Amino acid sequence: xxxxxxxxxxxxxxxxxxxxxxxxxxxxxxxxxxxxxxxxxxxxxxxxxxxxxxxxxxxxxxxxxxxxxxxxxxxxxxxxxxxxxxxxxxxxxxxxxxxxxxxxxxxxxx
Amino acid sequence: xxxxxxxxxxxxxxxxxxxxxxxxxxxxxxxxxxxxxxxxxxxxxxxxxxxxxxxxxxxxxxxxxxxxxxxxxxxxxxxxxxxxxxxxxxxxxxxxxxxxxxxxxxxxxxxxxxxxxxxxxxxxxxxxxxxxxxxxxxxxxxxxxxxxxxxxxxxxxxxxxxxxxxxxxxxxxxxxxxxxxxxxx
Numbered sequence: 001x002x003x004x005x006x007x008x009x010x011x012x013x014x015x016x017x018x019x020x021x022x023x024x025x026x027x028x029x030x031x032x033x034x035x036x037x038x039x040x041x042x043x044x045x046x047x048x049x050x051x052x053x054x055x056x057x058x059x060x061x062x063x064x065x066x067x068x069x070x071x072x073x074x075x076x077x078x079x080x081x082x083x084x085x086x087x088x089x090x091x092x093x094x095x096x097x098x099x100x101x102x103x104x105x106x107x108x109x110x
Numbered sequence: 111x112x113x114x115x116x117x118x119x120x121x122x123x124x125x126x127x128x129x130x131x132x133x134x135x136x137x138x139x140x141x142x143x144x145x146x147x148x149x150x151x152x153x154x155x156x157x158x159x160x161x162x163x164x165x166x167x168x169x170x171x172x173x174x175x176x177x178x179x180x181x182x183x184x185x186x187x188x189x190x191x192x193x194x195x196x197x198x199x200x201x202x203x204x205x206x207x208x209x210x211x212x213x214x215x216x217x218x219x220x221x222x223x224x225x226x227x228x229x230x231x232x233x234x235x236x237x238x239x240x241x242x243x244x245x246x247x248x249x250x251x252x253x254x255x256x257x258x259x260x261x262x263x264x265x266x267x268x269x270x271x272x273x274x275x276x277x278x279x280x281x282x283x284x285x286x287x288x289x290x291x292x293x294x295x
Contacts, residue, residue, distance in 0.1 A: 028143045047168030050140065051176035058182055069138070075145060076138035 008041075009048055014097060016052060017061065017082065017090040024065045024081035027053065053080060061086035114159030115144050118170055125174025129189030132181055211236055213287070215248055215256060221273040222246055222258050226293055232258070233292035239283075241269055246290040249281045256287065 012034075019025060019033055031049055034042045056062045060083055068077040082090065123137055147166060148159050167173055178186065208214075217230045225246060226232060234248045241247060245261040249271065259271035262278060269281045 026142070027139060028146050031143070047166075047173040047176070050136070050143075050173070051180040054136075054177060054180035058180065058185070074138050075142040076135065077142055078135070078139050 012042060012048060012052060013056070014090070014093040015042060016049075016056070017086060017093065020062055020080055020082050021087065021090055024079040026068075026077040026079050030080070056080075056086070059085075061089050114156035114161075115141075115148050115163065117156070118160050118163045118167075119144060121170035122167075122174040122177070125171045126178040126181070127174075127186070128178060128181055129186050129192075132186065132189065136177060136181075212291075215258070217258050221275060222260055223274060225260075226258060226290065231294045232290045234288040235291045236288040238289040238291075241286070241289065247271065247281075248287040248290065250285045250287060258290070 015034060015038075016030065019030060025033065027049060030053075053062070057064070057080070062080045063083050064078045065081045066079050068079075069075060119137065119140060122140065123133060126133070126136065128136060144163060144167075147163065151159055151162055153159065164170070212233050212235055214231060214233050217226050217232060218228065220228045232246075232248075241261050241264055243261050243263060246258065247261055247269065248256055248258050249269075251257055257271075257273070257279075259273040259279070261269050262272040263270040265280075267283055269283065269286060271279050271281050273279070
């Protein structure tokens with residue numbers, strides 16, 4: 001189980017980049033979308049989502065396009081989108097993923 | 111026990127140990143997400159809400175330290191240090207003033223007594239450029255030491271300065287540091 005979560009964490013980075021390439025999203029939306037489209041495989045212990053977002057932001061791969069806050073509330077929606085380096089990174093990741101998936105299939109035989 | 115959400119969030123933020131601005135942003139953003147989750151909960155029992163958030167988000171300590179790491183320990187450290195910037199600016203300004211406008215000196219002798227008795231600390235106005243007899247001035251000697259004295263006579267380009275117990279000296283104007291305008295005694 002620990003293994004599985006480590007494995008998913010590695011993939012989550014590429015998936016988050018891919019989803020943000022489609023349209024800007026805020027954290028909750030991103031988690032929900034990921035869970036829905038992966039049919040629950042990437043329930044992504046949200047615990048990994050925010051550290052991942054902040055580290056991508058710190059590396060300049062994504063940035064905040066707009067912030068929404070309801071008046072009088074301390075809640076904040078930050079919409080994240082890919083930056084240009086983020087797009088490059090996604091492209092490289094997808095190529096790597098294709099290679100890896102192909103290699104795995106060839107070795108595992110299905 | 112307080113609201114489970116508040117409790118959980120507080121534990122996360124506490125462990126993340128972020129700079130103030132980051133802390134406000136992260137708090138508000140997580141709050142948005144947690145509120146949406148908590149709203150879907152079938153219970154309003156704080157303990158159960160807390161347990162549910164912990165199941166979804168993981169232990170608060172772990173999440174907090176992961177966020178802290180993602181924000182960059184070094185950058186956070188620097189941001190926190192930025193709070194001392196105003197003090198640094200004040201120090202630089204103080205040194206600039208000392209260099210250009212006013213500089214303190216210690217007077218170890220009675221050469222300008224009784225106005226400036228031995229042991230005085232005086233402040234010299236360095237922008238002063240016109241002097242008259244009776245002014246107390248600080249000037250630079252040829253051996254690069256500072257001396258204090260009383261102006262006795264003003265000549266074009268020179269001041270004749272009197273120092274008790276010493277012969278009068280003629281000081282070129284560009285060796286005059288400035289006029290004493292404040293004396294602690």
